[in-house]
Amino acid sequence: MDIPILKIENFLVVTIQTEMSDDEILKLQKDILSRIKEVRASGLVIDITALDVVDSFMGRTLSNIANTANLLGAKTVVVGIRPAVALTLVELGIRIKWNLNTALNLEKGIDMLKKCIEIRG
Amino acid sequence: MSEIEKRISIKSSADIITARGVGREMAKQLGFNIVDQTKITTAISELTRNIVTYTGKGKVIIKRIHSDVDKRDGMAIICTDKGPGIESIELVLEAGYSTSNSLGLGLSGAKMLMDDFDIKSKPGEGTRVTIKKWLR
Numbered sequence A: 001m002d003i004p005i006l007k008i009e010n011f012l013v014v015t016i017q018t019e020m021s022d023d024e025i026l027k028l029q030k031d032i033l034s035r036i037k038e039v040r041a042s043g044l045v046i047d048i049t050a051l052d053v054v055d056s057f058m059g060r061t062l063s064n065i066a067n068t069a070n071l072l073g074a075k076t077v078v079v080g081i082r083p084a085v086a087l088t089l090v091e092l093g094i095r096i097k098w099n100l101n102t103a104l105n106l107e108k109g110i111d112m113l114k115k116c117i118e119i120r121g
Numbered sequence B: 001m002s003e004i005e006k007r008i009s010i011k012s013s014a015d016i017i018t019a020r021g022v023g024r025e026m027a028k029q030l031g032f033n034i035v036d037q038t039k040i041t042t043a044i045s046e047l048t049r050n051i052v053t054y055t056g057k058g059k060v061i062i063k064r065i066h067s068d069v070d071k072r073d074g075m076a077i078i079c080t081d082k083g084p085g086i087e088s089i090e091l092v093l094e095a096g097y098s099t100s101n102s103l104g105l106g107l108s109g110a111k112m113l114m115d116d117f118d119i120k121s122k123p124g125e126g127t128r129v130t131i132k133k134w135l136r
Ligand SMILES: Nc1ncnc2c1ncn2[C@@H]1O[C@H](COP(=O)(O)OP(=O)(O)O)[C@@H](O)[C@H]1O
Pocket: A056, B046, B050, B051, B054, B055, B081, B083, B084, B085, B086, B092, B097, B098, B099, B100, B101, B102, B103, B104, B105, B106, B107, B108, B127
């Protein structure tokens, strides 16, 4: 299964659509990073509205993607975290190590990226 | 309730997804709210992933339970493997402890997310983790 990576202005948008196996998650990670380099994206939005479980493996992968994307010059925002998933992540203790920017939805995520980039100049 | 006990053998990450689906469905049927469904499913994901990562193969039993003492229903998940086992239970239950350079939040997290948590392990023989959640 190939997950589409869309380009909106200078940002990449990835909508995770189904439950992914570990291999699929790792492939997606590779695809996102090479697309960022290819189009020199300055931002990345990962939409996880469709995910009804985010375990520590998925949490760590999202955080790895964000860290690497940052190094490549693309600021990352994760959007669409369901309330039940957010509560579970906190209880799992993942917050401590999860240095991710989050926003409610795609629109707010893109707003956030635009503001950051304005500030950065 | 038609199906009150399910067994799934765990060998690959695809089996983790299957186990999560079975757990979610049973939690829903039993009447757990969406937050508890998510907690149960996440705990299943953590424990079955440990089987895949640290032992290669094992199995999970997901079942409905009842307590006569306090007259309530619940759900139990029992993960067993015949892998290398665990030397120090105390150590692996510490949040952040990991021998695979990952987050080390699976066991401590599953304990937090569920009502009951029990782990039995013998080096060289294997590990059994039992977790339970009760309906309120
Ligand atoms: N089924 C198991 N068999 C053997 N060792 C295990 C098993 N489950 C967990 N462990 C050990 O416990 C440690 C902590 O597990 P966990 O809390 O899930 O964190 P992580 O998987 O991120 O390391 C693991 O790194 C591993 O050494």
